[in-house]
Amino acid sequence: MVGWLTSVNLVADGKFTERIQSWRQRGAMQKIFGPVMQNAFVVDDLDAAMDHWINKMGVGPFFVFQHVQFKEIYFRGKPSDTDMTAAIAYWGDMQIELIKQHNASPSIYSEFQNKGLRGLQHMGVITADLDSDLAQLKPLGITPVQYGTVASGMRFAYVSSDYHPGAMIELIESNPAMTGFFKMMQDTAAGWDGKDPVRRF
16 A cells, blocks of 8 residues: 555554654654545435535546445445445546445445435545555554455445544555556546437446
């Protein structure tokens, strides 16, 4: 994952605070996550949300992945049967994801909504090695909340970085198919003429 600490484990050697102070003195505070490439919003009405982003924000086209298929998905350590649709578009280099959950299965999305929250729920970053990143996050007290694999083979994990709503991080493990598809969506957005603003799969 871009920005990972390259020195010894800061927590394991008991010198986390000392290293933080050293970074600040050097003006070189290290990044734990990033760069953020996705902002993801949980919404009640997916069509209305896409209409807003398309017609008010000029963002599109949206690629809609209806009833996303998972090989496996776990929420707080237990299998989940979450039924959700995701609509994704690019705004420059930033991916905008709109999420609508169709059932009441426990998940990060339904938990967010059950707290009366709507809007920005998480941010996404790309990782080359999901397992390695999760191992490095564990000593910081940041652990997986929801994780799994989609039908195409892409692995992901949402982690407990959400001190306040919207600050949860999704680690998205890269693979050639995913990278190619993301590039296709971004290239399409760069040359978009406003036609076919919603493209369903």
